[in-house]
Amino acid sequence: MPYLESLRVFVRVVDLGSITAGGRDLRMSPAVASNRIKDLETRFGVRLLNRTTRKLVPTEIGRAFYDSARRVIELLDEAEAVVSGFSGTPHGTIRVTAPLGLGRRLIAPLVPRFCAEYPGVEVRLRLSDRNVDIVADGIDLAFFLGEPKDSALKWRRIADCRRALVAAPSYLATHGTPEAPHDLAQHNCLLLRYPRSPEYYWLLQSKDGPIKMMVNGRFDADDGDVLTDWALAGQGIANRPRYEVAEHLASGALVELLPQFAPIPAQFGMLTPHRRLQDPKLRLFADFAARETRGIFQTGA
Structure with missing residues (x-):
């Protein structure tokens, strides 16, 4: 398990460009995250990251290792999703993003209610009005206002936002x-x-x-x-x-x-990477959020 945790840390650090951000995303201190990276480098006897004053950049071997490590983590998540589906008890982490105002008013209040109903699930909500790279940032579900253009993502329309x-x-x-x-x-x-x-x-x-x-x-x-x-x-x-x-x-x-x-009106809906569509906890959260938010737009607020 420590090795798999170190893999997760390495992947998130590369995704987010810093040990501090990667550790924060996984709810661990920068010191612990840094030690996880060092453990991997010691294990293989190579440098995986070049540390500059501004950011972390994978070395050539670090980039190759990242590509394989990310596939391992994705396969592990998919395996856990399969077991969760059979057990009927969803568990794990969902990473969600939404625009600031919409996220504060509509999505944030849903999170405690959903987690109370499914205590094995953790929801990590990130709010921003800036464009988010859903795949690169490891987002499972993005609430979106407008016209989605990324064909690599699954679009689920919820309602029109007047x-x-x-x-x-x-x-x-x-x-x-x-x-x-x-x-x-x-x-x-x-x-x-x-x-x-x-x-x-x-x-x-x-x-x-x-x-x-x-x-x-x-x-x-x-x-x-x-x-x-x-x-x-x-x-x-x-x-x-x-x-x-x-x-x-x-x-x-x-x-x-x-x-x-x-x-x-702008279309309001959800974007999800295709690889995540079979995850039971993600489907549950998506259905819950769609049901709870659709009425707000339909009542003509």
Whole structure:
């Protein structure tokens, strides 16, 4: 077992690029993770990783060993999944990722409830509005808003996520209320951006079909909740999922703009590597999450 644990540590360290990150992902200290790597290097009498001031890079033999070690870990996980399926008692770890706002509001509350029902399962939730490399980061299930493009992953659609253009009454009192989509060009639009993000636009609905509106703003953020906070503070117009701003719309803290040109809904669903589809604990969690979240979007929040 110590050898297999060392293999897991080595694979995660290479996946995440540092001993600290790899150890944290496996819930062990950097010192313990580092010792696991040293044990492997001592066992084989070779250096597996080159340590620089900025990151860890596998040596040539380390890269070859990583490819084989990863296959071993995947086969072991698959074997455990088969046994779990026959025993009817799922156990093991599920690595889940989701966008920040969606993850906080919808996914995080599900985790304790699911784990209470299946105490043999651990869920490790990572939240980020940035693009995630699901395969390279060892993610089992990724909640996703938008149009998935990776054909190497299995897409399971859950619901359409309706969106709304919103602003605070104080902003509208100072800057006026847009009456048509082209008026947005004269407003401070609060943008969700991240490094290497593409050209920015809002895709709006109309009776004649989609309207692609190029929009601009004086500041942007890579956290959707920050955009909502800025909108509440009267700083501009935000394009937000309706479920995230429903409470503010109901209270009057935010006002919906151009409802006849509402943003085109984004697909909400889950992405899973094909190799993980037969894992019973993953299927259970996916079914549970789909059942619990679908109603939130269908009720028209």
